[in-house]
Amino acid sequence: MIDPTAAPPKARRRKVTRESTLQALPWLAPALLLIGGVVVYPAGYMFYTSFRDISRFGTDLGWAGWDNYGKVFALGHLPRVFLNTAVWVVGVVLISVLVSLVLAQFLNKTFPGRTVVRLAVIVPWAASVVMTSTIFVYGLDPFYGVINQFLVDTGVMAQPYGFLKNPVSGFLSSAAVAVFVSVPFTTFVILAGLQTVPGDVLEAAQIDGATKAQTYWRVVFPMLRPALAVAALINVINVFNSLPILRTMTGAIPGYDADTTTTLTFKIIQGDRQIDTASALSVINFLVVLIVIAFYLRIVRPMREV
Amino acid sequence: MRRVIKAAAIATAATLGLVACGGGSDSGAGGNTELELMVPSYGDKTKPYWEDLVKAFEAKNPTIKVKLEVQSWDDIYKVLDTKIQGQKAPDILELDSAGPAYGKEGLLFKADEIVSPATLADVVPAFVQSAAIDGTAYGVPTVASTRALFYNKELFAKAGIAAPPKTWDELLDSAKKISALGDGVSGYGMPLGNEEAQGETSIWAYGAGASWGDGSKITVDTPQATEALTFMKKMIDEKATQADPGATNRTPLINVFIQGKIGMITGLPPVVGQIKEKNPALQWAIAPSPTKDGKPATLGVADYFVGFKKDGKKQEAIRKFLDFFYEKDNYVKFNDNEGFIPATKSGGEAAAAKPELKEFIDALPGAKFYPATNPAWSTASGAFKQLVGQIQTKPAPDVLKEIQAKVDAGG
């Protein structure tokens, strides 16, 4: 604004900015109303509860200060649970994304029966996660589990194994199921992203003599970036807060060696009946996700300006 | 603030042309009372029973409407806690011993306020007292059960065992013999997964003469309990149990017994019906729970009705409904459906005629209940469910200490 001749595009942009803030309101209003009306109250209530002393029957006994947070940090198994959470999120999201990139590339090719394969891939996503976990619990049972029986019948194992009976194999089995249910969604987002890659760009690349790998990494992948970044972001949040898989599959395992912060929150509500401590842990969990996502946004920049 | 949120929510909905559906409560009309009744589901006969009962009751009492809500045992605590926190507790609730414990916080009517004296007099006093808090009873028992040892006669014959074990040592010996048969067969089924670990543990601990404390203090790391858990660990270490007892839940394990792959398991009355339905060919029998030295002791469990006080206006309606439920025919039918032992004298007479319930009724005098009168028991019970399975890998005293620490922290 000081020197109008210096940078005209920048100046114009700034002007647009000021006007737009008011203009934005009608466009954003429905979303803001929904968030304000439905999300803000329970979130605020959770925050409030984390500073209250709530009896195990739900009676509010008054102000608790930081006691609930103190209780959370006094839990001896907290480091292990945080470590599990990190392994869980990073592992599941990374593997899901890698598998999905390959799968989406495959499903983008044309071949007879592609629609059927696409439909089959969508099924684990369409099914409720609780049911998918339940069927794995049922299938992996050492006595009446079909999967165990199958592995024995095909000679892979000599005798049935209790996959969900110890923390390590239970945790890994759950992670595998988490990947299994995350892949369809991720694949689908990437597939949708692949549709936006114009065919003539690919042709141009081929004419220029680019190899397949070069075409993929230099042309296709950069165009996938926005969709992929959002898909990974949503995955990180969902996997972080995923309760049903671990609760269903490792819930019977004693101790906390297979817990993430989310399942620990659940155990504090259900087992210890301390909704106040659970709220505190939930607030902490929320802050951790917030920090992780903030880093993610800084590094990956899924919202970089066009 | 509330009005703003409400206006916003309605505006959002209205602009988009959405219509609210579902039940609005029309309880305003001329002195009508609406009772909210929340019950857990024992099985597929539970809901039809309550629907019929409510219909019959409403026909007799046209001014009272009963709104029934049936929840699975998995979900009922969560739904209930949310409702209580939101000041929307049901009027009548059926629950395990956690129900009467709400009396501690003054949320409940006393037992003699929600049923007539005649009804209360018919209930076996031991059951009423089992859930009394500081001498005051808040819950009226609905169903009762004790635990006993189910055993597979065929496997016993194969392993050359003449009679069911009475003591722990005999149990270990018999279980090892059966495990030695091979072919995926286990001697004793020990479910220490989170579903019902406190039940299995209590039977063992009570068998060593332990108790979990009283109305004022919960103590779990007693010498007797340590002895019991140590012996349980011995059973596991010597491969007398199924693999991985620490993470095995009760319901699936009972099923494995029904399928003939387990020699002995602790069970309760409804298992009788399950065997008849799923594997009638099974050669089975029931014996008293083995104890350390053979002295009879086992776990007794009851579920209860409680009435939430709230503003106190619905007391009369609650009493009418519960008295109706405890009428002999209605009540006996309820217990017949679910396969439990009735907790009333008149119901007990009817049940005594059934041979399959005999072992369980015989066990009643020696049965010990959970110290549910102490609200801290719910913490202890939760801690058992989450932690006791660790005896598979950790020393028993350490595990008990860890549980005790949870109980103490929960206050």
Add this chain to the structure above:
Amino acid sequence: MSTLTEAPPALSGSRAPRPTKPTRRRWDLTAIGGVIALIFLAPYLIMLSGAFKSRPEILKVPPTYLPAEWHPENFLTMWGTPETPLPSNLWSTVVISIGGTLLALLAAVPAAYFTARHNFRLKMPFLLLVLITQMLQPTVLASGLFREFVTLELNDTYLSMILVNAAFNLSFAVWIMHSFFSAVPKEIEEAAWLDGCSRLDSMRRIMLPLVWPGIVTTVVFTFIACWNEFAASLILLPTDTNQPLTVALTKFVGQYDSAWQYVFAVSIIGILPVVILFALIEKRLVAGLTAGGVK
């Protein structure tokens, strides 16, 4: 869709005309595709097989792969069990899912479009606020939601769950639509404005067809999330006829014994509508493909 007429539908997908090679390779791909399909379907085949078994057979030791006795009537009797009014449950799920999806879309599309096209001071704060809604754990939020809807006298209504589903899926809808709107070059739209299209017109005629894959993705994602929502429905909908399928399933789980054949059969029925929706919409995805490559 106007775009369908612009591009020859027959060519959708294979743009480079290389006549001989594809026919040979295609069937290899079909074989690989078959294996992939089998992997993704395997657990649900176990479920399907279980749905045809009798109650005793489901928990047999050792297990059977296929039912020894077939009980197709499970798929009929489940509609009339005493445990739960399944036809009402299916209806509730349909109403709540369609309502939630539409509401989320209606709220998200304008916001996503505007944030993708304009810079304004509160843009990042807005997008972050939307994202934050996704980070809260439903388990702990349920009690706050219950209190809120009780005070609003909206508990036990479809509307409550439509609002909850729309609000908690908004972030995905906004962010994914934002990324798709951003990917459309500004020039296309500006050209339309020069031709005299109003902003709404250009959105309807130019933008929406171009971001169609994004809309499809959003609809599928939101619909599936609504369809499978459990934690809030359990708390907010106490009346059995209002409850969705996910809550209805728990009614078959007894204290000591569960009707697994019904749990499995209902789950299968629950998966089908989503797969059918996807089958219908998958063609639109191809339509979007041609639209994306128009200019």
